[in-house]
Amino acid sequence: RIEVQFAAHCRAMPRDMMGGMVAVQRYRDATFARAALEALETYGPPVAVITGNGHARTDWGIPALIAQAAPEVTTHAIGFVETQTEMPFDETRLIPPTKREDPCNALTKN
Template sequence: MKQGFIALAMAVIAAPLAAQDVVFLGETHDNPGHHVQQAKRVAALSPKALVFEMLTEAKASRITPELRADQKAMRDALEWDRSGWPNFSMYYPIFAAAPEAAIFGAAVPRDDVRRLMSEPVEAVFGADAEGFGLTKSLPEEQQAEREAMQMAAHCDALPAEMLPMMVNMQRLRDAALARAVLGAFEQTGGPVAVITGNGHARKDWGAPAILALAAPELDLFSLGQGEEGAGAPEGGFDEIVFSPPAKREDPCNAFK
């Protein structure tokens, strides 16, 4: 009886994903429950490709079948402990859930991020910036909303003149994620699962919106993940699920 229930639960999880070319699986980075949910979804989807916001293209290229069988060796090869991302033990089950999937990295190299201090976002992105929506300014209302979100995310400690650059940084990362996903789909035929933060997974202006602009023929699905007792993540997700809140200190304590 228990096995039948588990099989039914897995079928329910898989059902809304089966017809999709690309499945964005959002997260709050430090929430263990969100990564459990991602691993379950990846296992149900059996994607041909996994795209990680957390990896650069160069680091993704280091991953071999031998490394994927050894959590510690893989963590060391990716220099994960120096990356600033949460503990690798939360992410490894996602890799293990699709052992045959090709791995792609979508992180923008730090040197490119620094270029935003002196160059426009379309120049940093490079070829086909127009196709990925970076040559147009954002609508005024959206620009203002995104600047306010950046200020709040940085504990109201940013100089106001930095806010446009911070928004451009987010746009660059969204576009780089969309480009990596499109490359993964073109190389493998999909489906593609994307592991990224809720902010990048939102369908209204995140990577799915940019991917829809660059490749409107693709079927996209986006999962947002919230925490119990808090509001749902905004962004027009196809589905939102909740996990218990992670234990964390107030990140703004350093500014008090």
């Protein structure tokens, strides 16, 4: 996960910062998962969580944490991506790319 975070941040930030960033992402995933389960208990299905693709991954994101905490709950993660990805989702939707400056420019400009 450290390497994934390093690549996601354009390899421009110090690698030794990535462990902390992974910990923060794991905390956010856990917080989202807990909120989704609380909403399910309070309001019933369906519950939707709209988040970035990294949090929607089925291998270690919100769906994985829900599966650990409440294996009886069914999840369905949809990744909206501009290009094909190796990220695991239950479903992937390819969407047209948005015109924008390369986000890595903000991290690599001097």
